[in-house]
Amino acid sequence: MLELAILGLLKERSMHGYQLKKRVAETLGAFWQVSYGSLYPALKRLQRSGAVEMVFPTEDVGRRKNVYRITEAGEALFQELLQETGRETGEDGKFQVRLAFFRYLKPETRIGMLERRRAFLEGRLSELRRGFKEYRERIDSYTLALMRHGVEFTEQDIRWLDDLIAAERRGARVKRSPRTARRAAAARIPQKERA
Amino acid sequence: MLELAILGLLKERSMHGYQLKKRVAETLGAFWQVSYGSLYPALKRLQRSGAVEMVFPTEDVGRRKNVYRITEAGEALFQELLQETGRETGEDGKFQVRLAFFRYLKPETRIGMLERRRAFLEGRLSELRRGFKEYRERIDSYTLALMRHGVEFTEQDIRWLDDLIAAERRGARVKRSPRTARRAAAARIPQKERA
């Protein structure tokens, strides 16, 4: 996961560890975080295995910055990791990291992953709704608020996936404003089927 | 975390491992999951340390079910764990688990935790927004969709917290329908301050 993310980001442009962490926080931050304690060792590991290499600081002397660049071996490893772990539909965070590299996958693979994720969330949602019905009367207000929040979160997540799936089928890219997308999704899904 | 959750749930009523996992999935499922591989060992650990004890199956013979009950020592441990880890405002999942046991905390502690969580999310949000501005033009549509989703998720989370905080201040409990609450929150918060 970590290695996949590192390679994917370095594919975009060469960076040093600190920048990688920042980049992750600013884009994936809501779903996934890296700590230096795992980032730097991972970078060294990848370097030893030849997947990345250091760019020697020609300019920018004085300040010690280890800029890494992905190698050809790294590109290969990236593709491998991206494919291999493709069944991780559950586990929030992992899915989203993978999604950040969707453009490197074939359209069919993309749709498949999106749909498996959707099915997973749908399953979770019905579980949560079942729980809601079952405990509604018996449970304290905090847990109740939590359950409600969980249901809404999951619903939002599913709507978002629906948009991505729709865009993918159209062959287009998601360009609409979030507000429009929300309305479209609300109109589209029947919601409330399955027990 | 795991032990806190186990003790808190057993405080409510005695259960066996399987039921505990189910209960977690049906209430906290959107934020946290337990696996048997950690649950059962934890249960044994707690039993050995005297925090829980087995209720011998008087009825229900034949089928092997290990029903656990919290002990007095367990109650003490629960309180300790609940207090101790109170600074975990970040780390999604942990906060929500803790929230499920809010009724066992003093109102001031509750508000404090809610507000620290809010501040944390606000920080994350501004980081995400900064990222959005910075990468908007340069980044692929999937990552962009992800970033947008992350922002919306976080905003929703903050609105939810605002409701909880408001209810807490009122001394009342959150009883409104989610839809009403959403409207109320939207009207209340200025949103969009801080860079």
Added chain:
DNA sequence: TTCGTCATGTAATGGGTTACATGATTAC
């Protein structure tokens, strides 16, 4: 000069997950 951020790193520590294995019970 001092504070905040940039920047790297390590060691101890502490979880957790996956896969496997087993068997009873219930519903069809």
Added chain:
DNA sequence: GTAATCATGTAACCCATTACATGACGAA
């Protein structure tokens, strides 16, 4: 009788986090 769900457990494995330590640079 057979498939699904209930129910418990272990071992191997694979991560990650926290805390600590260091130091340069830029702005006030």
